[in-house]
Amino acid sequence: MxxxxxxxxxxLxxxxxxxxxxFGGLGAATLTTTFLTDMYMKPHKELVLWGAWSGIIMLSLGSSMLFIHLLDHLAVIHVLNPLVLFNQxxxxxxxxxxFIVWMMVWGFLYSLPYMLESEFFNSIPILKNILALPLVQKIGSTCGRHCRLCGWLATINGIGTVVYTGLLLQSFPAVALWHNPGVPLLFTVSAFSTAMAFLLLILNLAIKKREEDRPLRVFYERTDLMLIAAELIILFSFFFYLQRGSQSAAISAQLLWNDWGWLIGFIGFGLVVPFFLELKGVIKGWRSPAPIMLASVLVLVGGYxxxxxxxxxxxxxxxx
Amino acid sequence: MTHYAMVIDLNTCVGCNACMAACAMENQTPVWKNKWRTYVHDKEIGTAEDIHRRFFPRLCNHCDNPPCMSVCPTGATRKMENGIVLVDEETCMGCGACAMACPYDARYAVTYSDVRQGREFFGEEAYRRTRPSMDKCNFCAQRVLNGRKPACVETCVGSARQFGDLDNPDDPVTKMVASGTARPLMAHLGTQPNVYYVDDLKRRG
Incomplete structure (x- = not known):
């Protein structure tokens, strides 16, 4: 024809x-990173509580975006039923x-033992009464005994959520920009990069155990640096993939690379500038945390x- | 076994839009929002002195490998054994993934507001829809299962639309498809569509 x-x-x-x-990618990667840090690098109550709860809040915000745009909100029950995986x-x-639902459930359970001993959570009026309930205490101690199991179940669902954000777009065959295996990879790398940036902000602004957490901050900086580098390489590949091949891809390339928001906003300020800020931090260090915090904010904006x-x-x- | 398919002859489509009207009445689509299960595009091809006006009807292609069905999270989109791809409005949550996956732009949203308006427009008793969903053509399954043709085919003044059974070797639709006279759209996407088109440009010399 x-x-x-x-x-x-x-x-649409x-x-x-x-x-x-x-928020799906950032929330899931944040939660996953904090749990893995707590399990294998350094037990860190504050980091787990920040990671788990910011992850759960971000995932709730992100999911609510999809939910409020559904045509029939009641029919969402069909997709909340775990048996949906056998049907579809x-x-x-x-x-x-x-992935999102179970990540939140296991994330909550992993953080529950820390919540029970947290001064902050035990000072919130209604919540402190709930945390004092014998059933909650029992669940908390059980989760504490099996924290690795809870942590890994949350991590598996978290990684699933991160990869899913890319796989969703990849499943639309009519759009060359989306329908390729680079998209899940790009979104996964970006999600973990934004999570590192978010956790650097948390460590610098909220937790503030400066010397004690220094190795952790250095690790997150180095990891973020590598992730930004990987993201730049993937984008470089995307640029050449889109140039030749289907016309749909070429037009997507024109739309992206002729747009200042993409070129200067995302690639320039969202990747290149933070890359050099973090590179300087890793090689020579900064006297103040301000440049790394600036880099983190730029990475977070770039991720969106x-x-x-x-x-x-x-x-x-x-x-x- | 039956395998329904449609052939659209672009040479004989005169752009009267009767198919759109017949479909809208048969399937009670939200015409007040310019939403149609089938739509006839009007396009001018060529330069000023040698211009050709093409009317291009489009609808759900009832693919054998439908991407709208594989991305549907609730299972609301399903394929019948006769090849018709259906949407169950009771199960559809209206996430729109099907519309994003469809290469043929066959899906549109029917909202709660459309359902309310539909009751006024088509009449409280006649209006069949009760819930919102991502709607699309169903080859008028309610008519086809009773031995009738889809409304758009029955009403087409130029006989541009023909409906048939690809598993019947004597069906004119089967012959046009087998001979390559009628060909599918964007077959390279692997959707294996069941709506075929007879080209209009080749006959212009």
């Missing part, structure tokens, strides 16, 4: 889905919903911009 082809972007999944993907094993939203522009630059080739 010889057709005249038109090229269209979509207006816009900024709000970018927020869903962003090929639907990534089904997997993603289960990546998903925002990705949603708007998806191009459909249609035969009319």
């Amino acid at each position: 010889d057709v005249t082809t038109g090229f269209f972007t979509q207006d 999944w816009t900024w709000w889905l970018a927020v869903y993907l962003y 094993p090929h639907a990534w939203i089904a997997w993603g919903t289960q 911009l990546l998903r925002h522009y990705f949603m708007y630059a998806g191009v459909y080739a249609r035969p009319w």
Whole structure:
């Protein structure tokens, strides 16, 4: 069939889905990183509580974006049922919903023993009464005894959530920008990079155990540096992948690389500037934490911009 | 076994939009929001002195490998044995993943507000829909299962739309598809569509 082809972007999944993907990736990677840190690097109550609760809040915010945009809110019950994985094993939203729900459940249970001994949580009026309940105490002590199991179950679901945010876009075959294996990889690397940036901010602003946590901050800085480098390489590959091949891909490339928000905002200030700020920090160090905190804020903004522009630059080739 | 398919001859489509009207009445679509299960695009091809006006009807392609079905998280989109791809409005939560996955732009949202408006527009007793969903063409399954043709096919003044059974070797639709006269859209995507088009540009010389 010889057709005249038109090229269209979509207006169905816009900024709000970018927020869903962003908070999904950031929240899950934050929770996963803090749990792995607590289990294998350094037991750290404050970090776990910050990681678990900011992760749960971010995932709730992100999920609420999708939920409020559903046409039929009651029908969401079908996808909350774990049996959905047997009925729709090929639907990534089904997997993603289960990953998110179970990550929050296991994340809560992993952090519960720390919550029970936390002064902050035990000073919140209603919550302190709930935490004092014998049942909650018993669950907390059980989770404390099996913390590795809870931690790994949360971690597996967390990694699942992170990868899912990319797999979701990859499952749409009509859009060359999305339908390729680079997308889950890019979104996974970006999610863990933003999580490192977020945790650096938490360590510098909220926890403030400066000397004690120094090795942890250095580790997160180095890891973030490598993740930003990996992200730049993946984007470099994307640039050349999109240039040649389908026309839909080439138009996506034009949309992205001719946009100052993508080029200067995301690649420039969201990746290159933080890369050099962190590189200087790793090689020679900074006298003040301010440059690393600036780099972290830029990485966090960049992480959203990546998903925002990705949603708007998806191009459909249609035969009319 | 039956395997339903449609052939659309672009040479004989005159762009009267009767198919859109018939479909809208049969399937009670939210026309007040310009949402249709089938839509006829009007396009001018060529330059000023040699211009050709093409009317291009589109609808759900009822793919054998439907991406809308594989991404549907609730299982609301399903394929019948006769090849028709259906949406169960009771199960659909309206996430829109199907619309994002469809290469043929066949899906549109029916909201709660559309359902309310539909009751006024089509009449409280006649209106069948009760819930919102991501809607699309179902080859008028309610008619086809009773031995009738889809509304758009029945109403087409130029006989541009033909409906048939690909598993019947004597069906004219099967012959047009087998001979390559009628060809699918964007077959390279692997969707294996069941709506085929007869080209209009080749006959213009």
